[in-house]
Amino acid sequence: MELTQDYRALDARYYMPAFSRTMKIVRGKGARVWDAEGREYIDCVAGIAVCSTGHCHPAVVKAICDQAHDLIHCSNLYYVPHQAEFAEKIVEISGLDGGKTFFSNSGAEANEGAIKLARLATGKKKFVSFTHGFHGRTLGSLAVTHKPAIREPFEPLEPKCTFIDYGDVEALKRAVDEDTAGVFVEAIQGEAGVLPAPRGFFEEIREICEKKGALMIADEVQTGMGRTGRWFAYQHTGVAPDIITMAKGIASGFPMGALVAREGLEFKKSEHGSTFAGGPLACAAGRATVRVIEEILPSIPTKAERFAAGLAAHNPRVFGLMIGVTVGERCAEAAAYCAEHGVLVNCAADGNLRLVPPLVITDEEIDTAVGVINEALR
Structure with a gap:
C-alpha cells in the first residue's frame, strides 16, 4: 500500500461510514493538536473528555512504554501487573468505602457490567433512566439510553427500561416499582449539552431507591476523573450511589x-x-x-471561572472544565468557524456547543479559545 495514498479515499473505500469527520489529527501535545495538513488547534474536545491529562503527557507515555517493554497482555486467568494497585486507587477516589471495582474497555462496557450486577444483586429485571441521558451504544447500554434516533433501529431492547423527564421526582416515584433493579443517572448530562441535575434531585433518587430496594447507578463516564473539579460529579451532591461507572478520562x-x-x-x-x-x-x-490529575485537580475551579467569565455574554453552563453554551441551529456553523480559527469545539444535542478540554489547558490557551468562540457566536 502506498503511504501517500489519500486517507479520505482509503476511509471511504474500507471503513464503514459511521462517523462524520472533516480532518485527520496526527499529533498532539498538552491541549494542542495538529492535523494532517500541519494546522495547529487548541483542543477543547479532548477526544470527548478523554484526554484528561492532555495529549501524550510525558508521565503517561513513559508508564505505557515502560510496561510495554515488560508485558503487553496478561489474561485475567492470572494476577495482572498494576491491576490490584489501580483498583485500590479507584475505590479510594470514588469515595465508596469498602467498595470493589471491575475494569472494562469502555464506558458502555462499564454500564453493561452495572446492569448485570444490579440484576444479580436485586433479583429484579427492569431499569429506570432519564430523557436525554446517554449510557452507551452496546445493546444493553443502549437499552437504558433515551435518544430515539440511536435506539429505535435496534428495538426491541433488553433490559426493559422506563424513561422519565430528567429532574421529575414525581414521575420517578411512579416509575420505580418492586421490579426495578436500578436507576441510571448522570449528575450532568454531557451528550445533551452539559445539563446539570436540579438541586436536590440526587437526594430524591437516593431516597426512592432505598424505599423500593433498587440500586442507584451514577454514570460518571463523562463527568468523572476530575472533570468537574471533584473526582466525580456526584461528590458535589453529598449523596453516595450504589454503583459508579467511569471511562473516558481514566487512562488519558x-x-x-x-x-x-x-x-x-x-x-x-x-x-x-x-x-x-x-x-x-x-x-x-x-x-x-491519576497521579497527574491529583496534581492539577486544585486548579480546575480557577480554570472554570476563567471560562465562565470569558463566555459570560452567552450564559454558559460551567461545571469545572465541562462547559455548555446554547447556540441553536447555528451550532455547526459556529463549530466550523472555531476550527477554521484554530479551536476545536463540539456540537452536542439540541444546538448546544460543548467544551471538555484537557484538564492541563493553560490560562493563555483558555483566553485564546474564548476569544475565538466569542467571535464565532457573534
Whole structure:
C-alpha cells in the first residue's frame, strides 16, 4: 500500500461510514493538536473528555512504554501487573468505602457490567433512566439510553427500561416499582449539552431507591476523573450511589473503563469477565493518569471561572472544565468557524456547543479559545 495514498479515499473505500469527520489529527501535545495538513488547534474536545491529562503527557507515555517493554497482555486467568494497585486507587477516589471495582474497555462496557450486577444483586429485571441521558451504544447500554434516533433501529431492547423527564421526582416515584433493579443517572448530562441535575434531585433518587430496594447507578463516564473539579460529579451532591461507572478520562486515551460498587456488591466467580479489561498497559496508563490529575485537580475551579467569565455574554453552563453554551441551529456553523480559527469545539444535542478540554489547558490557551468562540457566536 502506498503511504501517500489519500486517507479520505482509503476511509471511504474500507471503513464503514459511521462517523462524520472533516480532518485527520496526527499529533498532539498538552491541549494542542495538529492535523494532517500541519494546522495547529487548541483542543477543547479532548477526544470527548478523554484526554484528561492532555495529549501524550510525558508521565503517561513513559508508564505505557515502560510496561510495554515488560508485558503487553496478561489474561485475567492470572494476577495482572498494576491491576490490584489501580483498583485500590479507584475505590479510594470514588469515595465508596469498602467498595470493589471491575475494569472494562469502555464506558458502555462499564454500564453493561452495572446492569448485570444490579440484576444479580436485586433479583429484579427492569431499569429506570432519564430523557436525554446517554449510557452507551452496546445493546444493553443502549437499552437504558433515551435518544430515539440511536435506539429505535435496534428495538426491541433488553433490559426493559422506563424513561422519565430528567429532574421529575414525581414521575420517578411512579416509575420505580418492586421490579426495578436500578436507576441510571448522570449528575450532568454531557451528550445533551452539559445539563446539570436540579438541586436536590440526587437526594430524591437516593431516597426512592432505598424505599423500593433498587440500586442507584451514577454514570460518571463523562463527568468523572476530575472533570468537574471533584473526582466525580456526584461528590458535589453529598449523596453516595450504589454503583459508579467511569471511562473516558481514566487512562488519558488508552481504552479503559471501570465500575465501582459499594461494600457488599460484587461479582462472584464466573459471573462476569473480559479478555482485555484491566490489562497491564491500561492499568499502567490509568495509574499515571491519576497521579497527574491529583496534581492539577486544585486548579480546575480557577480554570472554570476563567471560562465562565470569558463566555459570560452567552450564559454558559460551567461545571469545572465541562462547559455548555446554547447556540441553536447555528451550532455547526459556529463549530466550523472555531476550527477554521484554530479551536476545536463540539456540537452536542439540541444546538448546544460543548467544551471538555484537557484538564492541563493553560490560562493563555483558555483566553485564546474564548476569544475565538466569542467571535464565532457573534
